[in-house]
Amino acid sequence: MSHVAPRPKPVVESVPSVDRLSYGLNLAANIVLGLCFLFFIADITFVAVLPLTISAWVILIVVVTLTQLGTARRLQLPKNWFTYARIAFAVVLVLDVFGVLDKVGENGWGPFPTAAMATGAGLAMFATTERARALNLAATALGILLIVDIMFTTHPSSAGEFAPGIVSVAIAVTPPIVAVAIVNSFRNMVEFQSDLSQAKGTTSGAGISLGLSASEQLVRLDAQAEKLLDDVASGRTPLPLPDEIAEEASTIATQLRMNLVAGKSETWLYHALTESSVLGSISTIDDPDGLAAGLAPDQRDGLLTAIWMFAGDGERVAQSLTVTVRRSSGAAGQNQRLAITLELIGVPKRRIDPAAWQAISRVGRYSDSFQTPTLRIDVDCALDVVADR
Incomplete structure (x- = not known):
């Protein structure tokens, strides 16, 4: 269970x-x-x-x-x-x-x-x-x-x-x-x-985990499965299972597997952005290997703070935000490196708070380019210690 x-x-x-x-x-x-x-x-x-x-x-x-x-x-x-x-x-x-x-x-x-x-x-x-x-x-x-x-x-x-x-x-x-x-x-x-305060709670947790909605659904499925097993153990439900109850058990098992498999690829960054009421509707996370989980807590905090400061200020929010995380081409051994790219549409560069650049510098060396209407920030991030996922 x-x-x-x-x-x-x-x-x-x-x-x-x-x-x-x-x-x-x-x-x-x-x-x-x-x-x-x-x-x-x-x-x-x-x-x-x-x-x-x-x-x-x-x-x-x-x-x-x-x-x-x-x-x-x-x-x-x-x-x-x-x-x-x-x-x-x-x-x-x-x-x-x-x-x-x-x-x-x-x-x-x-x-x-x-x-x-x-x-x-x-x-x-x-x-x-x-x-x-x-x-x-x-x-x-x-x-x-x-x-x-x-x-x-x-x-x-x-x-x-x-x-x-x-x-x-x-x-x-x-x-x-x-x-x-x-x-x-x-x-x-x-x-x-x-x-933003709630999203920052993800930076100190596990690198890969279930989101709030998925966790609630998994708890509910877990409770349904326990009730079914208890009914069988107590004799309230006979064996072999009736067709209706067998179909219910199969549905619970399928949903449990789907939630657990999905949870293995959803990182803290995925949940911090997609579950946000402010940025959730405009955010796209491209991190198929869950590499963002390897960032240290300080790097996570810097990246998340920078994304929020780049994407909006409470009055105006970017039209779209895409975060791409890939392994750097020269990464090997213990000194692994990540290539993180932020692409924001609808954010004038002149409106960005200088503190956003200080925050992104905590993640790694960065470069930026602006071609209307897209602001692109490329970050070369070093991972001295791979976080436990």
């Missing part, structure tokens, strides 16, 4: 959670809200229907306060709170627009719907919990409505007097768009670094 040796537990580094961004976004939203409120105080004498605008501000402040309490986990909000918040923001927009509607045309410099402007900051608070598409659509709708309102209600004497209206639209639309961009960048960075 086959038993799978446990894979070394990946060394997962501590990575910050995207939730931590909510504190900064809430602070920025409060600053924008405070700025808009000051605009409202400055224009309060020009507001046509003051109760409507005051009602808009009250609703906005209540929604923002509840949202921030929910973000800080001091209050349990409904699961569909974002829907309620958008409805409330729409009410704020309507009340505020009608509150200043009759007066906007008299003065190109104001008053403007300040509470409606501040709803953009309210939308920004949801950047860490809601989909970017929903927030961008809401911000776009807000901007369009404010532009329409300003175009049809203001009558400036010169084109330059449109500037305050343009600024008011920018104040409304910019916070949610910037918040979405920051959160997306942060999520990409966290995913990239977390995936």
